[in-house]
Amino acid sequence: MSMFCFQCEETANGTACTAGGVCGKKADTANLQDALTGELIGLARAVDGNTPTESTHKAAIDGLFVTATNVSFDGEAISRHIENVKAEKARLVPKCGECQSVCSRNDAYDMARLWGDNEDIRSLKSLLLFGLRGMAAYAHHARALGKTDESVNAFFYKGLFALGEDKPADELFSLVMELGSVNMKCMELLDAANTGALGTPQPVKVSRSIEPGPFIVISGHDLADLKLLLEQTEGQGVNIYTHSEMLPAHGYPELKKYPHLKGNFGTAWQNQQSEFDNIPAPVLFTANCLMPVKPSYADRVFTTSAVSYPGAAHIGQDKDFTPVVKKALELGGYKEPRSMTGINGGGALTTGFAKDAVLSVAGKVIEAVKTGAVRHFFLVGGCDGAKPGRNYYTEFVKEAPKDTIILTLACGKYRFNDLDIGEIGGLPRIMDMGQCNDAFSAVKVALALSEAFNCSVNELPLTLVLSWYEQKAVCILLTLLSLGLKNIHIGPSLSAFVSPNILSALADKFSLTPVSAPKADLQKILGLP
Numbered sequence: 001m002s003m004f005c006f007q008c009e010e011t012a013n014g015t016a017c018t019a020g021g022v023c024g025k026k027a028d029t030a031n032l033q034d035a036l037t038g039e040l041i042g043l044a045r046a047v048d049g050n051t052p053t054e055s056t057h058k059a060a061i062d063g064l065f066v067t068a069t070n071v072s073f074d075g076e077a078i079s080r081h082i083e084n085v086k087a088e089k090a091r092l093v094p095k096c097g098e099c100q101s102v103c104s105r106n107d108a109y110d111m112a113r114l115w116g117d118n119e120d121i122r123s124l125k126s127l128l129l130f131g132l133r134g135m136a137a138y139a140h141h142a143r144a145l146g147k148t149d150e151s152v153n154a155f156f157y158k159g160l161f162a163l164g165e166d167k168p169a170d171e172l173f174s175l176v177m178e179l180g181s182v183n184m185k186c187m188e189l190l191d192a193a194n195t196g197a198l199g200t201p202q203p204v205k206v207s208r209s210i211e212p213g214p215f216i217v218i219s220g221h222d223l224a225d226l227k228l229l230l231e232q233t234e235g236q237g238v239n240i241y242t243h244s245e246m247l248p249a250h251g252y253p254e255l256k257k258y259p260h261l262k263g264n265f266g267t268a269w270q271n272q273q274s275e276f277d278n279i280p281a282p283v284l285f286t287a288n289c290l291m292p293v294k295p296s297y298a299d300r301v302f303t304t305s306a307v308s309y310p311g312a313a314h315i316g317q318d319k320d321f322t323p324v325v326k327k328a329l330e331l332g333g334y335k336e337p338r339s340m341t342g343i344n345g346g347g348a349l350t351t352g353f354a355k356d357a358v359l360s361v362a363g364k365v366i367e368a369v370k371t372g373a374v375r376h377f378f379l380v381g382g383c384d385g386a387k388p389g390r391n392y393y394t395e396f397v398k399e400a401p402k403d404t405i406i407l408t409l410a411c412g413k414y415r416f417n418d419l420d421i422g423e424i425g426g427l428p429r430i431m432d433m434g435q436c437n438d439a440f441s442a443v444k445v446a447l448a449l450s451e452a453f454n455c456s457v458n459e460l461p462l463t464l465v466l467s468w469y470e471q472k473a474v475c476i477l478l479t480l481l482s483l484g485l486k487n488i489h490i491g492p493s494l495s496a497f498v499s500p501n502i503l504s505a506l507a508d509k510f511s512l513t514p515v516s517a518p519k520a521d522l523q524k525i526l527g528l529p
């Protein structure tokens, strides 16, 4: 075994990648990510009893984020994070380096110990670690817009510290649930950062057509990067198109005011290798999800922040996107207009139905439920991915009765967001609430509806049907469970890192249910004959 990684849904044989990643990650990169995680645990040990600073928080958050799936394939970049974490630890505990009586109190942790642990302990520690990696992504994006929270920062160290300790299962389970609650706070922080800087999202139709002339495609989740790119390309004759999880950007007033933010390119992340094939434009990756780059577009891939790929040009902390703009002008874009469709061949594309937009029509929604015009709401969302079985979500939405409404978020929506399934009393039957972190919006809407109907969230005519792929889905699921939400349906397959005992505990406590077949699940949820 030359590596060990089982953190995503795509993991080899549904068990673990041990020779190379299905995602394209090489064994030496995976091992460096383990070394970085071990150093982060050492950093958390050094923080215990000392006072971390802003640079400590940045080292911890970025170090966790860079180990998430499809963020970095670049061993050199990961090695720089390792050195950065070591330097931060040395700053916190300067005397450790000169100490004559070696106690190993602040040492890095050997991740092989975790991967080789008892399967239930390994499962709980994996939930904790992968949840921390997911939450680090949100904390990173909030920091980019100037928002941080001490309790969120503190939990990164608490969680990392616990990973290096021998703790009983019940203590680890409590920590996993605590992570869910802290992640709610982190998503709230990011929501405040996004809406504070960019305004409140509004429903908007988004074009799937690409105009002739130079353009840039921007992918990932970082709205701060998109804003900077829009500012730097103003008046330059270069159009900007969002890709995958960047789609909800079109709903934000401070982004959509730029006339050169034209529309959306392509579909979800896992289709990028075919959609970017020979693209006459540069692509800027601001966060996951980057896939191994094909030669036909390797010279036009740019990365920034935590994202990196060997050989790809990287935009540093100065965020000077001049090389990207130059590449766009050099490549020139398409000569003729080009129209793209969704995966079902449809052209419809809307977004911007975040909490304020939905709650602004709360009266209409409540009335529709009371009169029976709306029988049920489904939140069908989460990550998209490449493995077969994900058409479950397309079929589920197609089969959902006409008196149901589909709320959605994250890139899993590309499985059905080109379908025109109509409206109910002026309410669109598909409402895109935003990126994965906008699960915060969904929770807020659910809480407001439960108040309006004077019932618990679990008694609402609402079912969550989630798809997972990477670690942000882990922290979101933990948030939903920490709020006491039950009967969540999850798929397309179960996590390799959740052991049978832990799965059974989650099923017993929260009625967490694996998806089966769309029709059968709909019948069960709606009580149909």
Ligand code: SF4
Binding pocket: 005, 006, 007, 008, 009, 010, 011, 012, 016, 017, 020, 021, 022, 023, 024, 025, 030, 069, 070
């Ligand atoms: Fe395998 Fe997923 Fe890890 Fe990549 S991230 S190495 S596909 S488990």
